[in-house]
Amino acid sequence: MRREELLDAAEDLLADQGSSALTLAAVAERAGCSKGGLLYHFSTKEALIKGMVERLIEEFDELVAAQGHDTYTKNYLAATFAAVQSGRLRRWAVVTGASGNLYLLAPLREAMARWHREGLETEPDPAAAQIVRLACEGLWDVASHDPGLYDDGRYAELKRGLLALLPG
Amino acid sequence: MRREELLDAAEDLLADQGSSALTLAAVAERAGCSKGGLLYHFSTKEALIKGMVERLIEEFDELVAAQGHDTYTKNYLAATFAAVQSGRLRRWAVVTGASGNLYLLAPLREAMARWHREGLETEPDPAAAQIVRLACEGLWDVASHDPGLYDDGRYAELKRGLLALLPG
DNA sequence: TTTACTGTACCGGCTGGACGGTTCAGTGGT
DNA sequence: ACCACTGAACCGTCCAGCCGGTACAGTAAA
Structure with a gap:
């Protein structure tokens, strides 16, 4: 294809x-x-951009679902590291591609709203979960602008640190 | 002017x-x-975009410097909340404006690299500081895409939670 | 097994319009 | 007289989308 x-x-x-x-x-x-x-x-060009946006959302959701942890936040964390370290899901590229017209960006904004709310209140420690999810968001952002900031060892350490904030 | x-x-x-x-x-x-x-x-149009990028970096650096805490991370945290809650520093807008040509974005990337390294190793708990800075980054991102996610109370709570991760 | 037809996948030249950038003769406040 | 503009005309470039064509694989009647 x-x-x-x-x-x-x-x-x-x-x-x-x-x-x-x-x-x-x-x-x-x-x-x-x-x-x-x-x-x-x-x-049309818009269809192409829409295609990128949809693929990004679908693939990330699948990646989250493919993790085997007991809370959404932990799955989200694992999926973020997998995505960022593999470099396969280039979120920043897609966002800038769609930033020309805001309605092309809307699906991504909705997805982000979902990623930061889903199952939050039913988790053992919602406040910690929120912080971890925000840090994941930040990681994705920082990694795309400054790829040299972290090596594999740093990633592993950071992941341990974030997991330690979550109960269980 | x-x-x-x-x-x-x-x-x-x-x-x-x-x-x-x-x-x-x-x-x-x-x-x-x-x-x-x-x-x-x-x-030129490039000069206009360069102007936006430079203003953003300068104003944020000033905002960090204007906070009165004892570590860079705490100042960075306070400055981020001030910027995000006031809505005055529209980082996302500037980034998309500059995303057309990567060299226009370069100063911002350098600034980000600096924001995530400055004084990190000399802080009491570098690992915690790193997580807090990443969460700040994430907050900035999430707030621009989903402004309705947090109200003032949520912001205050989140800020307390992040401060609690930092020793001292 | 030839012919005719159909749908899928792809090519590449063309054009109309939008946009960045330039120029320049004014204008009005100080 | 100078600064900080205004407003309009103009040019060259770039690019999205259109469209007429090509290649080919399958299929099915004759």
């Missing part, structure tokens, strides 16, 4: 050249196909 | 219409002046 490769190409472009580099021609070239081929899969 | 108003207008536009709304004509109109007047102060 060429669709995924086109989304990857768009994210590549955003990640290493910024949002003004996201033109249909550039995406097509990066993916090794023609503009017409790109427009066959995504009939 | 019209300069500040022009920067405000640009941020307004970014905050409530997204980055593609940032055109010279739109900024001028929003600020209530002409395109010529805008170009009198900022001779």
Whole structure:
């Protein structure tokens, strides 16, 4: 399926050249196909961006669900580290791609609202859970702007520190 | 001085219409002046964006310095809450404005790298300080995408919770 | 097993419009 | 006389979306 490769190409472009580099021609070239081929899969530029946003949300939700802990926060924590360390879910790239029109960003904002509320009140220590989730958010942000800040050892240490804040 | 108003207008536009709304004509109109007047102060669009980025960094650094705590992390925490709750420093808007060309974003990335390293190792509990700073980062992010998530009471509670993680 | 047809996937040239940036002759307050 | 603009005209570039075409795989009647 060429669709995924086109989304990857768009994210590549955003990640290493910024949002003004996201033109249909550039995406097509990066993916090794023609503009017409790109427009066959995504009939407008907006559709392409929507595609990136939806994929990001779906994949992260799946990643959270795939963790085997007993609270949403712990799963969220594990998923965040998995996403950030693998570098596969480039959230910042997608956000900047969608930042042109706010309604393209709306699904992501809704998802974020969900990620920071889901199951919060039923957790053993809601205040700690909230802090951990915010730190995860911050980690994602910092890691995309300053990739060299943490190495694997630092990540592991940080993860232990965050888990220690959570009861159980 | 019209300069500040022009920067405000640009941020307004970014905050409530997204980055593609940032055109010279739109900024001028929003600020209530002409395109010529805008170009009198900022001779190119890049200069305007650079202006926003520099102002954001300077104002936040001043805000941190203006707090009276005994560690950088505590000052950073207090400054973040002040910035987020007042809504005056619209970091997200500035970031999206600058996300078109990565070199415009570079000063902000350097500033972030600094904010997450400065004085970290000399603090009483570096691991806790790191978590608190990441949570601040996350708070800034979440607050800009989901402004309704926290009210004043929640902010106060969260701030107490974060301060409690720091020794002293 | 040839022919005719259908749908899918993809190509690439073209154009209309928007936008950044420039210039310049005013204007009004100080 | 100078600063801080105004307002409008203008230009060149860039780019999204359109559209006419191509290649090919499957399929099914004759």
